[in-house]
Amino acid sequence: MDALIENLPRILRGFLLTLQLFGAAGLIAFALGAVLAGMRVAPVPVLRAVGTTYVNIFRNTPLVVLFIVFVAGLPFLGVQISFFARAVVTLSLYTAAFMCEAIRSGINSVQQGQAEAARSIGFTFGQTLRSVILPQAIRTAIPPLASIFIALVKNSAIAEAFGVIEATQTFHFLYNRHPSALWPLFVGTALGYVIIVFVLAGIASRLEKRLAVIR
Amino acid sequence: MRFGKRWFGAFAVGAALALTMTACGGGGGGDVEVKDNASFPAGTTMAKWNEAGKIKIGVKFDQPGIGFKKPGTDTPQGFDIEIAKLIAGELGIEPDGIEWVETVSANREPFIQKGTVDLVLASYTINDERRTIVGQAGPYYVTGQQFLIAKDATWFKTNEDIKGKKVCSVTGSTSLDSVEEKYGAKPVPFGSYSECVTQLKSGSVDAVTTDGAILLGYAAEDPDELKVAGEEFTEEPYGIGYKHGDTKLCEFLNKTVKASIDDGKWATAFKDTLGKADVPEPTPPTADPCQ
Amino acid sequence: MSTTLFDVRGPRARVRHGVYGVLTSIGTAALVAYIAYRLYASEQITGDAWEPFQDPEIVFGVVEGFGLTLLAAVLAIALSIAFGVIFAAGRLSDSALLRIPSIVVVEFFRAVPLVLMILAIFLGFGDTTGRYGALIIALMLYNGSVLAETFRAGINAVPRGQSEAAYAIGMRKTQVMLSILTPQAVRIMLPAIISQCVVALKDTALGFIIASPEAVSVGKQIYSNYGNPIVTGLVLAVVFIAINYTLSKIAQILEGRQRRKGRAVLATAPTTAAGGAV
Numbered sequence: 001m002d003a004l005i006e007n008l009p010r011i012l013r014g015f016l017l018t019l020q021l022f023g024a025a026g027l028i029a030f031a032l033g034a035v036l037a038g039m040r041v042a043p044v045p046v047l048r049a050v051g052t053t054y055v056n057i058f059r060n061t062p063l064v065v066l067f068i069v070f071v072a073g074l075p076f077l078g079v080q081i082s083f084f085a086r087a088v089v090t091l092s093l094y095t096a097a098f099m100c101e102a103i104r105s106g107i108n109s110v111q112q113g114q115a116e117a118a119r120s121i122g123f124t125f126g127q128t129l130r131s132v133i134l135p136q137a138i139r140t141a142i143p144p145l146a147s148i149f150i151a152l153v154k155n156s157a158i159a160e161a162f163g164v165i166e167a168t169q170t171f172h173f174l175y176n177r178h179p180s181a182l183w184p185l186f187v188g189t190a191l192g193y194v195i196i197v198f199v200l201a202g203i204a205s206r207l208e209k210r211l212a213v214i215r
Numbered sequence: 216m217r218f219g220k221r222w223f224g225a226f227a228v229g230a231a232l233a234l235t236m237t238a239c240g241g242g243g244g245g246d247v248e249v250k251d252n253a254s255f256p257a258g259t260t261m262a263k264w265n266e267a268g269k270i271k272i273g274v275k276f277d278q279p280g281i282g283f284k285k286p287g288t289d290t291p292q293g294f295d296i297e298i299a300k301l302i303a304g305e306l307g308i309e310p311d312g313i314e315w316v317e318t319v320s321a322n323r324e325p326f327i328q329k330g331t332v333d334l335v336l337a338s339y340t341i342n343d344e345r346r347t348i349v350g351q352a353g354p355y356y357v358t359g360q361q362f363l364i365a366k367d368a369t370w371f372k373t374n375e376d377i378k379g380k381k382v383c384s385v386t387g388s389t390s391l392d393s394v395e396e397k398y399g400a401k402p403v404p405f406g407s408y409s410e411c412v413t414q415l416k417s418g419s420v421d422a423v424t425t426d427g428a429i430l431l432g433y434a435a436e437d438p439d440e441l442k443v444a445g446e447e448f449t450e451e452p453y454g455i456g457y458k459h460g461d462t463k464l465c466e467f468l469n470k471t472v473k474a475s476i477d478d479g480k481w482a483t484a485f486k487d488t489l490g491k492a493d494v495p496e497p498t499p500p501t502a503d504p505c506q
Numbered sequence: 507m508s509t510t511l512f513d514v515r516g517p518r519a520r521v522r523h524g525v526y527g528v529l530t531s532i533g534t535a536a537l538v539a540y541i542a543y544r545l546y547a548s549e550q551i552t553g554d555a556w557e558p559f560q561d562p563e564i565v566f567g568v569v570e571g572f573g574l575t576l577l578a579a580v581l582a583i584a585l586s587i588a589f590g591v592i593f594a595a596g597r598l599s600d601s602a603l604l605r606i607p608s609i610v611v612v613e614f615f616r617a618v619p620l621v622l623m624i625l626a627i628f629l630g631f632g633d634t635t636g637r638y639g640a641l642i643i644a645l646m647l648y649n650g651s652v653l654a655e656t657f658r659a660g661i662n663a664v665p666r667g668q669s670e671a672a673y674a675i676g677m678r679k680t681q682v683m684l685s686i687l688t689p690q691a692v693r694i695m696l697p698a699i700i701s702q703c704v705v706a707l708k709d710t711a712l713g714f715i716i717a718s719p720e721a722v723s724v725g726k727q728i729y730s731n732y733g734n735p736i737v738t739g740l741v742l743a744v745v746f747i748a749i750n751y752t753l754s755k756i757a758q759i760l761e762g763r764q765r766r767k768g769r770a771v772l773a774t775a776p777t778t779a780a781g782g783a784v
Contacts (some may be wrong), residue, residue: 043512043519046527050534060704060750061743062711064722069743072410072735075417076548077541083403083419107511115511125512133511150617157619160386161406161715163414168622169386169404175629176387186626190618197617277717277727286567286727319717325633406715409730416733436731 033099
């Protein structure tokens, strides 16, 4: 217990980095996921193929394997960025595949009449998607998107094995210093994640209620 | 779960033999002298092992040059392995009679206490705290914390140059703490030393730090690219782990190590393994008295 | 497919889309070629990097690793289903004494990162469980908790009339559960369970963190030995993608069949807050 209280600042610093990983990767993954979803419903077959291939590759590869490829591999491509940045890249590319699928299913759930109406007043595909379909799609996609954001928080823990001193790495580090305090340290760290997850779930359910589309 | 592992293990043996005959030997394991006439006072642990013709030795499987098992092979290789074979030879046990058990830093004490292994030779640093729960004969090798850097690195002259540099070591290791506190290096934690070495080779970190012996193992694998540098700033004597309180066994182990130093087998074991890193042969240590 | 997002293409649109298509193809090809060139120049995809995969011993090590990965996934799923059934029953129980602890357990294990669970179990009980055991137990706790929610949702997805009718003819709650709801729920849940298998299989890769014997740990040994993380990663990825893609397709086919038969279907990606097939 003492080990936990004594090292609270260190643990909180770890969680700050976890949240930074989450924030950065969450934003990039969402943007990339939206673009990919757009590609997957586009009228150009090549775009659809590229989008589908991307999703199938990144969704079916274990995240650890992606970490190996990007954390150990990027320097060989001449990209010397920090371990934090590499973790963000890896988490973003992986999460984007799931975001894409969530948004795409949201797009599919928007009533056909909406797109038809947009087209009949002369909107192009891009305009239809941007101004009519996506805003509605995102709303229905909130629950699956929320669970993807939550998964991202939990997945960020994998960065602990790849040079990033985030919350789980801090736990791992502190355990080695205080082996007898394993369970207090575990409970403290686990609670940190539980709090983040429940806050995110709460935000999601409020957003869902506020943005609910009347059908 | 154990069942699963053993099943695959058995399968692996058969298939490895069928596919290739290079499974053993490679990596400088010289012929080991096995004493035919080894005899020990009745009732001692040595007599028991000698009679059984078998021994279970806990070693590292993931430390090149010290204790390393190539994926798909059955026999580990390295300095610890050579010393273990010497000891087994003194006991009259053939190398085939040794069961190599993988130990990691966290499970060495419980493995000895529970009898999962008979002896541990796994870059096992002697310290007083450990000696209260397990026996540690030796040391058979003394090393100290150093740095592994790129062969052509010019920035490193003394240990102080490590200030502000990215230094990789294993999560939670004391080495990582000490370079941060002592020299103001930026610690980078990874799961294993070999991952650290990969990061070093790609230029993502500036140095890897831990026991010099472990670093020598990596330098020995890649002497054109890597070198061990700097003064040893800690002292890590490696000991042979055994069940606490077995003084006769401890004396036997110390005697065996001493004999191997005197007749040059220790030096050969070093030259065939860690010595490939192109370093002068270290002075062999003197064993602590048995408790 | 939301084909209704765009009209049937006229001649001009077809030309325009053709141009877009060509541009995308060129762009993608250029990107792939650039990456390949950089990897080639840094000797990451040249002959040497493939060397370990020509060594029969190492190839066997990889195959053995994937065997252990699959075995871990199968064991983990079997245990998860048992865990899930118990805790789903607990959550559906009328007694608060059973319900509340079940809720706490399920919510906790769904919210805690699997990596942290694997580490804690290995560090705490590693002597007894070994690395492989620690991995499987952690997978069981996480996937079991996700499945508990899936099962609960599956039971709840059986049309109300079914249980009402059963109660009306005088069946007790246990009878209703076992002989009316569960058999129907299993069909509904099957695709979701298979999707969870994909998740479990991918998650066995986390054994890497504690060097549990499985494919990615073998891969780690290879790449840190030969300095070829990209080639090793590619080999691992290709095998995982092949297995997971097949499993996902099976889940989709099952889902389609259920829909055609007009039965209710649980979405393959459970959308409940903390779970999610990610």
